[in-house]
Amino acid sequence: MSTLHTVNKSPFERDSLSACIRLASKGHAILLIEDGVFGAMAGTDHSDMVSGAMKDATIYVLGPDLAARGMSEDRVIDGIQVVDYSGFVELTAKHETCQSWL
Amino acid sequence: MKYSIMVNEGPYTHQASDTALAFCKAALEAEHEIFRVFFYHDGVNNGTRYTVPPQDDRNIQKEWSKLAEAHDIDMVICIAAAQRRGIMDADEAKRQGLDGDNIAPGFRISGLGQLIEGGIIADCQLVFGD
Amino acid sequence: MAIKKFMFVNRKAPYGTVYALESLEVVLIGAAFEQDVSLAFVGDGVYQICKGQSTDGIGMKNFSPTYKALGDYEVTKLYVEKESLEARGLTLDDLMPLVWEDEDDDYAEKPSIRLVSSEELATVFDEQDVVLSF
Numbered sequence: 001m002s003t004l005h006t007v008n009k010s011p012f013e014r015d016s017l018s019a020c021i022r023l024a025s026k027g028h029a030i031l032l033i034e035d036g037v038f039g040a041m042a043g044t045d046h047s048d049m050v051s052g053a054m055k056d057a058t059i060y061v062l063g064p065d066l067a068a069r070g071m072s073e074d075r076v077i078d079g080i081q082v083v084d085y086s087g088f089v090e091l092t093a094k095h096e097t098c099q100s101w102l
Numbered sequence: 103m104k105y106s107i108m109v110n111e112g113p114y115t116h117q118a119s120d121t122a123l124a125f126c127k128a129a130l131e132a133e134h135e136i137f138r139v140f141f142y143h144d145g146v147n148n149g150t151r152y153t154v155p156p157q158d159d160r161n162i163q164k165e166w167s168k169l170a171e172a173h174d175i176d177m178v179i180c181i182a183a184a185q186r187r188g189i190m191d192a193d194e195a196k197r198q199g200l201d202g203d204n205i206a207p208g209f210r211i212s213g214l215g216q217l218i219e220g221g222i223i224a225d226c227q228l229v230f231g232d
Numbered sequence: 233m234a235i236k237k238f239m240f241v242n243r244k245a246p247y248g249t250v251y252a253l254e255s256l257e258v259v260l261i262g263a264a265f266e267q268d269v270s271l272a273f274v275g276d277g278v279y280q281i282c283k284g285q286s287t288d289g290i291g292m293k294n295f296s297p298t299y300k301a302l303g304d305y306e307v308t309k310l311y312v313e314k315e316s317l318e319a320r321g322l323t324l325d326d327l328m329p330l331v332w333e334d335e336d337d338d339y340a341e342k343p344s345i346r347l348v349s350s351e352e353l354a355t356v357f358d359e360q361d362v363v364l365s366f
Contacts, residue, residue, distance in 0.1 A: 001358050006228075008121070019243065019275055022315070022350045025358045034117045064124075085128035092226050093103050093134070099363040100229040102110075102243070108364065110251075143254055182257060214261040221362040222236055222267070229365050 002027055004095040005057075008034035008102060011046040020101040021053040031083070031091055033062040037069060042077045054079055062088060103134040106220030110231030112147030113162035114155070119148050122230040123165055130173050138176045138220040139166070141209075143231070146184045149177070151206035163206050170208030177209045178216045236361035237268045242277035244366065246295070247287065252280045253295050255366035260298075263305040270309040270360070271302075272353060278316050281327050281345070296328065303332030303344055310344045313353050 005024055009016040017039045020030060030053070032040050039050055040061040050059065054077075063082045066073060073082050083091065092098055107126060111118040126136050141148055153163040170177045179189055188204075191211050195203040205211065221227045240259050246252040262269045273281060280299070287294040302310070310330060317323065330344040348356065357363065 003358065003363075008118070008230075008232075015275055016243075023274065023313075023354045023357060025354045034121060085124050086132060088125060089129045089132050089134065092105075092129075092228065097360060097363060098226055098228050099241070099357065100231065100365040102229070102231045102365050110366075142258075143250060183254065214258050215265065217258060217364075218238070218262050218265045218267065219233075221238060221364070222233055222265070227362045227364070229363075231365070 001096045002029070003097045003099050004028070004091050005030045006098065006100050007032050007036040007039065008100070010035040010038040011049075012038065016101040017046070018049060021049065021057070024053075024057050026056045028056075029058045029060065029091060029095060031060045031062065031088060033065055033088075037061050037065045037071060040066070040076045040080050041071060042075055047077055050077055050080075060087070060091065103129070103226055104137045104224045105129055105134060106137050106224035106227045107139045108217060108227070108229045108231070109139060109141050109145040109148060110143045110229065112144040113153065115144075116232045118230040118232060119145070119162050123162065123169070125228070125230075126169060126175070130169075136173065136175045137224050138178060138216065140217045140220055141177070141179045142183055142217065144187065145231075146179045146187050146189045149179045149184075149206050149209035150189055150204045152204050153206070167206050167208040175208075179205070179209050179211045180217070181211050181213055184211055233265070235266065235268055237270070237359060238262050239357065239360040239363045240269070240271045241363060241365045242271060242273050242280055243275040245276040245279040246285070247290065247292055251366040252277075256295065256298055258364065259302070259307060260305055263302075263307050269307050270311060270356065271307065272311045272313070272356070273316070274313045274353070275316050278312055278320060278322060278327075281310070281312070281330065282322070283326060283328050299328060299330055302330065306332070308332040308342070308344050309346065311346050311348050311353055311356055313350060314347050315350050317347070
């Protein structure tokens with residue numbers, strides 16, 4: 001089975017992203033939304049953890065939440081794909097289950 | 103795809119309700135079905151019609167009500183969570199001896215079984231919260 | 233009605249927020265619908281099932297005894313992530329001894345708590361149909 005995980009918390013505030021990465025299986029997808037988008041940025045204390053996770057999982061970030069926070073797509077970690085809400089819907093349709101990390 | 107959505111936070115304090123709304127709109131746009139939206143924890147506060155944000159702000163309650171009407175979405179407020187937080191429909195207000203109700207159009211109050219049933223019936227269960 | 237695998241993921245401590253209590257209320261309803269219910273305790277969620285909770289001093293109801301009743305509702309799969317427990321300096325002995333009675337085995341009491349590694353828990357998550365997070 002394949003799961004879409006969503007993470008909506010900044011990795012600087014809570015352990016949602018690290019817990020998600022620890023407990024997601026190979027081949028799963030992780031979508032960063034709301035304050036979770038800060039986890040997608042390059043050059044932070046958490047970037048190495050996220051880059052490491054990309055060996056096993058595909059990581060996406062919600063563009064409208066990046067833009068709202070003034071985070072440029074240019075500064076997103078290489079390999080993370082930016083999607084909009086319709087991309088979010090497509091991801092849920094592509095996976096059997098969704099799991100939220102709040 | 104048939105979706106069941108759970109919203110665990112009220113409007114304005116957390117983004118959860120806004121994100122859930124935007125997701126539902128995008129899913130409907132893509133011709134998917136939103137079978138049910140279940141409001142739990144502080145999420146029940148999305149369903150009071152006494153929500154009056156400033157004119158330059160979005161009215162989240164009205165947006166939910168509009169969406170429910172346009173797409174025939176079953177929007178359920180959890181009764182136990184609602185009673186704790188003062189969200190009432192007319193029947194419940196009468197039963198509790200209160201002087202009025204505050205539930206918004208398109209919302210109904212029911213039990214947690216509706217959440218489980220949503221999970222059983224839908225192809226995809228999503229949770230928006232804090 | 234179809235039977236699905238429902239997983240309730242608890243990642244928050246009790247009392248500071250309402251999530252633990254209201255999650256437990258959903259679990260009981262899920263069991264009443266005769267679904268295949270599991271619970272996971274991850275991160276601060278492990279504090280929900282610690283022994284010796286006493287709420288007299290904070291004016292809130294101590295709902296920890298409800299976890300002991302889960303076995304009676306045939307909720308017998310409580311997964312605790314070992315890494316989360318260890319990170320908090322806790323062991324199994326710090327958790328409530330939660331059990332269920334196996335009617336197929338002369339009502340023998342069996343432990344409901346399953347201490348699992350992150351890797352094992354990931355496999356359990358992977359088998360679920362519906363995941364509700366609190």
